[in-house]
Amino acid sequence: MGFKSRLANKGPELSKVIAGVMKWGQWGAKLDTSDMARLIEQCVENEITSFDHADIYGGYTTEAEFGKAFAETSLKRDQVQLITKCGICYPCDERPEFGIKSYNTTKQYIIDAVDKSLENLKTKYIDVLLIHRPSPLMDLHEIAEAFGTLKAAGKVWYFGVSNFSTTQFDNLHSHVPLVTNQIEASLLQLDAFTNGTLDQCQRYHFKPMIWSPMGGGKLFEESDDFEFVQRRGRLKEVADKYGWALDEMAYLFLLHHPIRMFPVTGSSKLERIMLAKEAFEKQITNEQWFEIWTASTGQRVP
Helix, strand or coil, rough: CCCCEEEEEECCCCCEEEEEECCCCCCCCCCCHHHHHHHHHHHHHHHCCCCCCCCHHHHHHHHHHHHHHHHHCCHHHHHCCEEEEEEEECCEEEECCCCEEEEECCCHHHHHHHHHHHHHHHCCCEEEECCCCCCCCCCCCCCCCHHHHHHCCEEEEEEECCCCCCHHHHHHCCCCCCCEEEEEEEEEHHHHHHCHHHHHHHHHHHCCCCEECHHHHHHHHHCCCCCHHHHHHHHHHHHHHHCHHHHHHHHHHHHCCHHHHHHEECCCHHHHHHHHHCCCCCCCCCHHHHHHHHHHHHHCCC
């Protein structure tokens, strides 16, 4: 299995670190085709074979840029796993028909979005499709029908969600099998540890994908927020105590949880992506984990 793990009991095998491509294109590094192709190859060379997309990334341009870059590599499709998301309608030059940012989880919209992603990514199938955000107008039967249609056509192999509450996940999972919930968690975002989300993962025997594991970069940004500066100072004291870099500690904290979550990296730099993989080679104790928790919350546990 190497540096892979199964996402759920009956789910796909993904690399334990997932390369998030949101900032590879127009929303970040603006990598050209050759640089993106090389980064894809470097990731795979280092056993990071799973790539996280969303149709909206780069204002609906990054999937196509990735597809073009992948075609220039020597890699075969079965050497990588492609994850993408749909359901957000994002007004931009590529989608002038959208008047405001909104959500659409109707059957036809999901099917059409997948067809467009397949075209952009130059592939015949998506390994994992996620509904990007829960909509107040979700029709669970329609979503289940869309998923069934896409699976029967061989266009999508597995399905999941992103940013769903435990109740929303339960409701959709009762209609169609889901293999993950991609959620936000970090030293600065601890809600998943206390709101039942990670408990639900254990209940259903699936692993969450974690977006923004570095807190969206806020750990390293200048801030005028006094409370945040204090919080970061407390975290740095713990990191310094054990000789960890702050970003290293951020990964060690997440990976210590027994659910064995999949971090989705947010960088376009190989060395930053590799930092997540290197964290798997180290372990921390329960007491160290609670030291980090206490530093983040500013309070001892009850």
